[in-house]
Amino acid sequence: MWYTSYTGSLPNNGIGFAWSTDGITWTKHPTAVLTPSPSSWDYPFVGAACVLKDGGTYKMWYTGGQSGNLSSSHIGYATSPDGIMWTKHSGNPVLSPGTGWESGAVGYPSVINISDTYYMFYSGAVTVGIARTGRAISKDGINWQKDTTNNPVLPAGDSGQWDRNNYLGKVVELDKTFYIYYTGQTNPGVSGAAIGGASSTDWE
Numbered sequence: 001m002w003y004t005s006y007t008g009s010l011p012n013n014g015i016g017f018a019w020s021t022d023g024i025t026w027t028k029h030p031t032a033v034l035t036p037s038p039s040s041w042d043y044p045f046v047g048a049a050c051v052l053k054d055g056g057t058y059k060m061w062y063t064g065g066q067s068g069n070l071s072s073s074h075i076g077y078a079t080s081p082d083g084i085m086w087t088k089h090s091g092n093p094v095l096s097p098g099t100g101w102e103s104g105a106v107g108y109p110s111v112i113n114i115s116d117t118y119y120m121f122y123s124g125a126v127t128v129g130i131a132r133t134g135r136a137i138s139k140d141g142i143n144w145q146k147d148t149t150n151n152p153v154l155p156a157g158d159s160g161q162w163d164r165n166n167y168l169g170k171v172v173e174l175d176k177t178f179y180i181y182y183t184g185q186t187n188p189g190v191s192g193a194a195i196g197g198a199s200s201t202d203w204e
Helices: none
Strands: 002-005 014-019 045-054 057-065 074-080 105-114 117-125 131-138 165-174 177-185 194-200
Touching: 002 045, 057 105, 117 165
Parallel strands: 014 045, 045 105, 074 105, 105 165, 131 165
Antiparallel strands: 002 014, 045 057, 057 074, 105 117, 117 131, 165 177, 177 194
């Protein structure tokens, strides 16, 4: 398990690591395994990571930027031989804000690999405000092409709906159907967040 370690003040502790033989009792690594780099794009916050093991290499996509709430954030990439000692990609960030609905920030990546193609689902926002979920595709996990036809693939709900603000989507594939589970709120920063689900047979 790779998790965000945060005391409530910045810079945050970074990304922690823990392991378990049964998924219930966990042993924490004594220190963070990925931390913000001073004077860099991912300072003072790194977190919200997604990790895949590809052959003998662990691959991590993580959120980095000014804070953990989709404020001027980008998505970075790091690799590790053991899940503990990580090397950040020299060309980071690998995904940055674009235009329109994601012009302010991107973050919270969820990546899966199907038939040697990586699919990333990420949260985007104009400012610290209404978030939506977009999709990008890559052959190497580094060079990403955003979906220019369907993005955002999970649009915001209408005004007043429980998922007007939706983010933190996690994606799985089962029997050629794709499922995304996401956090929804009526308004950013307001209590009452809930988890929603959506499915697709074509990613669109």
